Amino acid sequence: MKLKLTAIILTYNEQINLPECINSIKEYTDEILVIDSFSTDRTIEIAKSFGCKTYQNKFINQAKQFIWAIENTDIKNEWILRIDADERWAKEGFDELKKIIEADSSDGVYVKMKIFFMGRWIKHGGFYPNYFLRVYKKSKGKIEDRWMDEHIKVEGKTIISNIDVIESNYDRQKNISLWTDKHNKYSTREAIEFLIAKHNLKEMDTVANFWGNKTERKRWLKEKLYFHIPLFLRPFLYYIHRYIFKFGFLDGKEGFIFHYLHAFWYRFLVDVKVYQIEQLAKKENKTIPEVIKEHYGIEF
Incomplete structure (x- = not known):
């Protein structure tokens, strides 16, 4: 078939x-x-x-x-x-x-x-x-x-x-370092995405709408809620939400590792990169895109 x-x-x-x-x-x-x-x-x-x-x-x-x-x-x-x-x-x-x-x-x-x-x-x-x-x-x-x-x-x-x-x-089931390497790269792109939204560096092509379709609702929750939580507090709240209120603890040791890494490896690393990029921009008197290009080799 x-x-x-x-x-x-x-x-x-x-x-x-x-x-x-x-x-x-x-x-x-x-x-x-x-x-x-x-x-x-x-x-x-x-x-x-x-x-x-x-x-x-x-x-x-x-x-x-x-x-x-x-x-x-x-x-x-x-x-x-x-x-x-x-x-x-x-x-x-x-x-x-x-x-x-x-x-x-x-x-x-x-x-x-x-x-x-x-x-x-x-x-x-x-x-x-x-x-x-x-x-x-x-x-x-x-x-x-x-x-x-x-x-x-x-x-x-x-x-x-x-x-x-x-x-x-x-x-990646056999070598967790490959998972962390992958999400290290993801965290750079996630940090860029957050900085684009925060500093209005480009027009977003999806409307954030809680009452819209699934994509628009996810975007609303991310951009209107998560993005407005202070840096470094966000990973803790994310972990509590996933592991406690969404019952992530029911997935055993593997679930604990999964949710912990997502919060305190991936999400925390995103916040560290956002903080560092913004601090470098102030210190070097450069724009956010200039810092990202110079320090991460990424141009947008």
Whole structure:
């Protein structure tokens, strides 16, 4: 059962994860594009061995890489599936997606992300069910041009499905330093995203609206609430919210590690970088973008 569906996978050194990802979708998608950021491992070789169309482009952030893929590759299908290399689809998910596509009554599909960490499903803490729009019609949708936490916006009708997509980075289960390295990079982009909003450095392309769709509601909670909590206090409140009030403690030792790292590694590191960038801007009498470019090598 192949659907008229094009899967787009963004990669960088994903030789561990990529085979499982492709195996989970190859029987159900008739086109797979791998957009690589000049990997130094066997990622491209593996992608080609599965018959995927491969492209390479310099990485800036996920949003810009995905936008590049849409604008610069020969996509043959109207329906697009966005999938990360550490994600897997099950047959049951494609069975439901087939019915949705054949009914042609929607332009975008929300799926439920089912996160596994150190081999354990993170069922609590507000992480499940957590809905993301991952399948959409190319003519109806586009991805936000943001540094972090980008979403796909659809002009038309969307549907909330019962499809579970597993996120399980098998390599990082075995080496936690790879998880922290990954989130160190994420924290830089998250800090930039916060500074853009705080200092009005560019116009945001998604309206924050508590009464809007899921994307707009998430944006409202983040920009109107979380962004206004003082630096360094935010990670503590985040942890209490996730681990206590959202019952993250029910996920055992792995859940404790997961929620603790998200709050006091990732979120705290974001605040440290925000603080440091703002202090350097004052000390060196430079703009925020100038400091980011000089000290992080990132231009926007």
